[in-house]
Amino acid sequence: MKKILLIGSTGLVGSRVKELLSSKFKFITPDENELNLLDPKGLTSFINKHKPDSIINFAAYTNVGEAENQTGDKQGLCWQLNVVGVNNLLKSINKTTQFIHISTDMVFSGDKKDPGPYKENSPLPNSPDKLTWYGWTKNRGEELVRKAGHNVVRIIYPVRANFERPDYLRFPLRKLREGNLYPLFADQQLTITYIDELAQALSVVINKNLTNDTFHICSSNTGTSMDIIKTAFNKLNIDTQQIKSALLTEYLSKQKNPYRYLVFGGLDTKETEKELGLKFSTWQEIIDKLIKQGLTLKNA
Numbered sequence: 263m264k265k266i267l268l269i270g271s272t273g274l275v276g277s278r279v280k281e282l283l284s285s286k287f288k289f290i291t292p293d294e295n296e297l298n299l300l301d302p303k304g305l306t307s308f309i310n311k312h313k314p315d316s317i318i319n320f321a322a323y324t325n326v327g328e329a330e331n332q333t334g335d336k337q338g339l340c341w342q343l344n345v346v347g348v349n350n351l352l353k354s355i356n357k358t359t360q361f362i363h364i365s366t367d368m369v370f371s372g373d374k375k376d377p378g379p380y381k382e383n384s385p386l387p388n389s390p391d392k393l394t395w396y397g398w399t400k401n402r403g404e405e406l407v408r409k410a411g412h413n414v415v416r417i418i419y420p421v422r423a424n425f426e427r428p429d430y431l432r433f434p435l436r437k438l439r440e441g442n443l444y445p446l447f448a449d450q451q452l453t454i455t456y457i458d459e460l461a462q463a464l465s466v467v468i469n470k471n472l473t474n475d476t477f478h479i480c481s482s483n484t485g486t487s488m489d490i491i492k493t494a495f496n497k498l499n500i501d502t503q504q505i506k507s508a509l510l511t512e513y514l515s516k517q518k519n520p521y522r523y524l525v526f527g528g529l530d531t532k533e534t535e536k537e538l539g540l541k542f543s544t545w546q547e548i549i550d551k552l553i554k555q556g557l558t559l560k561n562a
C-alpha cells in the first residue's frame with residue numbers, strides 16, 4: 263500500500279479526501295503542531311523520518327476576505343503560508359517523491375478580457391493587478407511547484423454533504439435557515455468541485471505516479487450563482503420565491519478591489535478527464551449526489 267503524507271488533512275477538503283481514500287492508501291496525517299509549513303527544519307526531519315511515496319498539500323491560508331487586509335505584506339500569514347510555506351515544503355522533498363499541490367481558480371482574474379472557463383494550460387497572470395491577494399499568493403505558490411516539476415490540482419468552490427465549516431451550497435442554506443439569505447448573483451459564471459470526485463482523481467494521479475502536470479477537478483459545466491443555488495433549493499423543495507437577484511458587476515464596482523470575485527470564472531476539465539480517464543459530473547448531478555448523501559436545509 264502506498265504511503266501518502268496529507269498536509270492540511272483537518273480542513274474542508276483534506277478531511278473528506280482522507281475519509282474517502284483511507285482504505286486505498288496508508289495515510290500519514292500530522293496536525294499543524296506535528297508538521298508546520300513555516301518550520302523548515304521540522305518539515306525536513308518529519309519527511310525524512312516517514313519517507314512518504316507521495317505528498318498532497320491541502321494546507322493553505324484560505325480566508326480570502328481577511329487576506330485582502332494583508333495586500334502587499336509578505337510577512338503576513340497569507341504570503342507566508344501560500345508562498346514561503348510551499349517553498350519550504352519543496353526544499354524538504356527530493357525529486358523522486360510525488361508531490362501534489364492543491365490550488366484554485368483564483369490564480370486567474372475572471373476578467374471579461376481574459377475569461378474562464380480556464381484550461382489547464384491557460385497562461386497564468388504574472389502580476390497581482392487583477393487578482394485578490396489570496397489569488398496572487400496561490401498563483402506564486404503554483405509557479406514554484408511547477409518550476410520544481412511537480413503537480414498542481416486546481417479546484418473551485420469545493421462542496422460536500424456535511425461538515426462543520428459551510429461551503430458554496432451549505433452557506434446559503436444556513437443563511438436561509440437563519441432568515442438572512444443574501445441576493446444571488448445572476449451574472450457570475452463558475453464551476454463547483456465535488457470533493458468526492460477530487461478524491462477519485464487524486465487516487466488516479468497517485469496510482470499512475472504522474473508528475474509535472476496541471477489538473478482541473480470540478481463540474482463539467484458552468485452555471486451562475488443564481489442557477490446553481492436556486493436549483494439546489496428547488497431540488498430540496500425549498501420555496502424560491504423569496505430569493506433576490508443581484509449583479510456581481512454592480513457589486514464589484516463599489517468594492518475596493520474590483521477583482522474580489524471572478525465574474526467570468528470556472529475551470530475547463532476536458533483535458534484532465536481525458537488524461538485521467540474520468541468523467542466529472544455536471545453541477546446539477548453534483549447537487550443530486552449531495553442530496554442522496556444527506557444534504558438538507560436542516561443539517562446544512
Ligand SMILES: NC(=O)c1ccc[n+]([C@@H]2O[C@H](COP(=O)([O-])OP(=O)(O)OC[C@H]3O[C@@H](n4cnc5c(N)ncnc54)[C@H](OP(=O)(O)O)[C@@H]3O)[C@@H](O)[C@H]2O)c1
Binds near residue numbers: 272
Ligand atoms: N475552500 C475553498 O473554497 C477552496 C476553493 C478553491 C481552492 N481551495 C484550496 O483547497 C485547499 C484546501 O482548502 P480548505 O478549504 O480545505 O482549507 P481549510 O479548511 O482552511 O484548511 C486548511 C488546512 O491547512 C492547515 N494549516 C494551516 N496552517 C498550517 C501550517 N502552518 N502548517 C501546516 N498546516 C497548516 C490547517 O490545519 P489546522 O486546522 O490545524 O489549522 C487545515 O488543515 C487549499 O489549498 C485552498 O487554497 C479551497
